[in-house]
Amino acid sequence: MDFTWTAEDAAYRARVRNFLDRELPDNWDEIARHGPGSPEQTEFSLEFCPKLAAEGLLVPHWPEEWGGAARPPWEHFILGEEMWRVGEPRGAQYMNVNWIGPVLMKYGSEAQKKRYIPEMASGKAIWCQGFSEPNAGSDLASLQTRAVRDGDDYVVNGQKIWTSYAGLATTCFLLVQTSGAQGGRSGIAIFLVPMDTPGIEVRAIPSLIGHGDIHEVFFTDVRVPASCRLGEEGEGWTIISYALANERVGIPRYEMGTHELDAMVSELQRRGQFSDSVVRSRAAAAAAACEAARLQVYRVVDGRARGLAPGNESNLARLAVVAAEHAVADFGMDFLPDCFSGSKHLSMLSHHERAIVTGIAAGAAEIQLNLVARRHLNLPKGA
Amino acid sequence: MRFGLNEDQSTFATVLGQMLGSPEAGFKTVEGWGRNDYGAALDARLEENGFFEAAPEAELGTVAAALMVHEVAQAPVCIECAASALVRPFLGGEVSRPLAVVVDDAPGAIRYLPQARGLVAISAEGVRYADLPDNAVRPVESLYAYPMGEVDMTIPDWCEIAVDPADMRVLWQVALAAELTGVLKAGMESVLEHVRERKQFGQPLGAFQGVQHRLATASVEIEGAKLQMLKAAQSRSAQDAAAALGYTQAIATRIIYDLHQFMGAMGMTLEHPLHRWSYRAKLLKAEMGGSAGAYLTYATERWGAA
Numbered sequence: 158m159d160f161t162w163t164a165e166d167a168a169y170r171a172r173v174r175n176f177l178d179r180e181l182p183d184n185w186d187e188i189a190r191h192g193p194g195s196p197e198q199t200e201f202s203l204e205f206c207p208k209l210a211a212e213g214l215l216v217p218h219w220p221e222e223w224g225g226a227a228r229p230p231w232e233h234f235i236l237g238e239e240m241w242r243v244g245e246p247r248g249a250q251y252m253n254v255n256w257i258g259p260v261l262m263k264y265g266s267e268a269q270k271k272r273y274i275p276e277m278a279s280g281k282a283i284w285c286q287g288f289s290e291p292n293a294g295s296d297l298a299s300l301q302t303r304a305v306r307d308g309d310d311y312v313v314n315g316q317k318i319w320t321s322y323a324g325l326a327t328t329c330f331l332l333v334q335t336s337g338a339q340g341g342r343s344g345i346a347i348f349l350v351p352m353d354t355p356g357i358e359v360r361a362i363p364s365l366i367g368h369g370d371i372h373e374v375f376f377t378d379v380r381v382p383a384s385c386r387l388g389e390e391g392e393g394w395t396i397i398s399y400a401l402a403n404e405r406v407g408i409p410r411y412e413m414g415t416h417e418l419d420a421m422v423s424e425l426q427r428r429g430q431f432s433d434s435v436v437r438s439r440a441a442a443a444a445a446a447c448e449a450a451r452l453q454v455y456r457v458v459d460g461r462a463r464g465l466a467p468g469n470e471s472n473l474a475r476l477a478v479v480a481a482e483h484a485v486a487d488f489g490m491d492f493l494p495d496c497f498s499g500s501k502h503l504s505m506l507s508h509h510e511r512a513i514v515t516g517i518a519a520g521a522a523e524i525q526l527n528l529v530a531r532r533h534l535n536l537p538k539g540a
Numbered sequence: 541m542r543f544g545l546n547e548d549q550s551t552f553a554t555v556l557g558q559m560l561g562s563p564e565a566g567f568k569t570v571e572g573w574g575r576n577d578y579g580a581a582l583d584a585r586l587e588e589n590g591f592f593e594a595a596p597e598a599e600l601g602t603v604a605a606a607l608m609v610h611e612v613a614q615a616p617v618c619i620e621c622a623a624s625a626l627v628r629p630f631l632g633g634e635v636s637r638p639l640a641v642v643v644d645d646a647p648g649a650i651r652y653l654p655q656a657r658g659l660v661a662i663s664a665e666g667v668r669y670a671d672l673p674d675n676a677v678r679p680v681e682s683l684y685a686y687p688m689g690e691v692d693m694t695i696p697d698w699c700e701i702a703v704d705p706a707d708m709r710v711l712w713q714v715a716l717a718a719e720l721t722g723v724l725k726a727g728m729e730s731v732l733e734h735v736r737e738r739k740q741f742g743q744p745l746g747a748f749q750g751v752q753h754r755l756a757t758a759s760v761e762i763e764g765a766k767l768q769m770l771k772a773a774q775s776r777s778a779q780d781a782a783a784a785l786g787y788t789q790a791i792a793t794r795i796i797y798d799l800h801q802f803m804g805a806m807g808m809t810l811e812h813p814l815h816r817w818s819y820r821a822k823l824l825k826a827e828m829g830g831s832a833g834a835y836l837t838y839a840t841e842r843w844g845a846a
Binding site for chain 2: 158159160161162166231419422426431432433434437438440441442444445446448449450452453455456458459460463473476477480523525526527529530531533534535536537538539540
């Protein structure tokens with residue numbers, strides 16, 4: 158076992174951090190204030206990601222054939238940590254880098270690869286994922302949006318909800334049931350749907366997690382060419398499982414939490430309020446929660462780096478990240494409540510605003526608990 | 541960053557696992573319903589095979605030693621392993637074992653003192669060691685599934701040890717975290733076995749989400765504690781050790797409560813081994829000032845003095 162970084166890893170992290178120091182503008186905290194899905198951050202990502210690409214830091218882990226440098230998983234992960242630490246200047250494009258691109262490489266047709274992957278690798282593609290529906294949230298396989306075959310096309314009708322980035326996305330990674338399917342996992346197919354296709358209507362949902370972040374997306378007689386289908390009919394669940402396994406641990410939120418915790422402590426020290434034992438102990442508890450999350454996430458990345466089959470560790474890691482994120486947010490709110498209003502501490506405010514989503518988005522914490530209980534602890538399924 | 545064991549560590553863990561799987565490490569009730577069972581035979585085998593000497597060896601190191609403490613703590617019998625595996629190898633000279641440790645002259649009975657042949661006292665001023673003379677120790681009755689005893693600290697013939705007391709404090713924090721994560725894990729395993737089998741309301745207790753989620757949360761926390769402990773074992777930094785111990789002690793309170801809740805009345809008997817782990821955990825979570833104490837140390841290390 159070795160919990161230290163190699164010199165190469167440390168140098169890579171320094172390189173990424175230097176790039177961020179150089180390229181993030183003075184008003185970055187204002188841009189990042191409302192989260193990766195906001196119009197401000199999305200627009201910024203369209204300037205920022207091409208610079209990352211030019212520096213070789215957008216898709217370094219991708220194969221050379223698709224604009225990458227086949228760099229190891231740890232470098233990819235360090236990159237993600239450093240991006241999230243400052244509030245994710247890649248905006249929605251982190252999804253392209255982490256899993257949409259790799260999924261297209263594995264399952265896409267040649268035409269789909271040529272159409273979409275170079276655009277992603279150049280930092281100019283905004284995607285949204287059409288997964289959840291009004292009656293299919295945690296139980297995603299019960300989705301009802303339907304694609305009915307009609308000649309060379311499919312006609313899509315249905316509704317998606319909680320769709321991040323839909324307002325500015327150019328393409329939707331859309332999950333549907335195809336005609337004739339009996340529902341459930343075996344009937345799911347995936348379509349890559351241009352968002353300007355007639356019949357698609359996007360409505361932003363006012364939410365607690367940032368302006369323009371989540372949406373309803375309505376599909377009314379949307380005609381999609383069969384060539385937009387990713388993989389075969391009924392292959393959607395397999396593809397999604399691959400995508401999730403590819404990403405495994407999601408966003409390294411503990412990194413921003415750690416960064417903001419240090420900022421909170423600095424602010425308390427500046428005010429002369431960091432000598433109280435209760436405050437100090439609570440700060441340390443939040444930091445330890447972040448470390449617990451970090452190490453559990455690292456164990457998952459280590460497994461990926463060593464080519465091990467995905468295990469249940471990622472479910473444990475996701476739960477540890479939730480606990481860490483809330484420990485930091487609660488610490489800040491308990492001891493620096495004034496920092497969460499006004500305009501003086503924007504990054505703290507942004508972190509606090511994002512923290513509520515941690516145990517809800519991308520798989521509710523309770524679902525992760527179910528998975529840990531059944532798969533990791535071998536507890537029986539209820540009647 | 542590598543989470544797998546190296547070849548030597550794997551071999552070490554395999555052989556250790558075989559020893560811990562032997563009947564002499566298992567649970568048996570104690571005559572007169574004693575609350576602890578010292579694993580003298582297992583202790584002797586570990587010592588004969590050099591297991592307590594792993595920490596200074598380059599290919600095994602403090603990570604293997606900490607893992608050993610974590611694993612040995614999961615046995616229903618108790619063995620003085622923590623001090624022998626992680627403190628004794630760095631004291632230099634002739635230090636006897638089993639070894640008891642007292643930090644900052646903490647009052648009260650000391651774990652393993654009835655078996656101990658040596659006693660280490662760690663304080664900010666330095667580290668002292670003494671062989672324990674015959675009849676110096678007075679065994680005391682204890683709730684906590686450890687053999688415990690008292691000693692008049694003026695009786696032993698103390699000698700100063702030329703080591704950094706801060707380093708010894710860190711090693712002892714790692715050792716405590718390793719032992720505490722081990723007893724929590726073993727306690728949970730015993731409860732998992734129970735809730736998989738025990739049926740009420742027509743289904744196993746472990747099928748109820750109210751039980752599942754609490755055990756799942758505990759498993760996430762124990763894993764997070766164990767990884768922090770192993771990182772601290774490698775780095776031997778005061779910050780890492782304080783985080784590991786503080787975190788582990790903090791999670792212990794609720795986990796111990798849950799384990800006994802899910803075991804119900806069976807867990808209240810001395811015929812079931814849960815108390816061997818849960819009552820050790822109750823004591824360990826209070827060591828060295830408990831979670832708050834460790835977290836205050838962490839705050840000083842990371843953000844400076846108050």
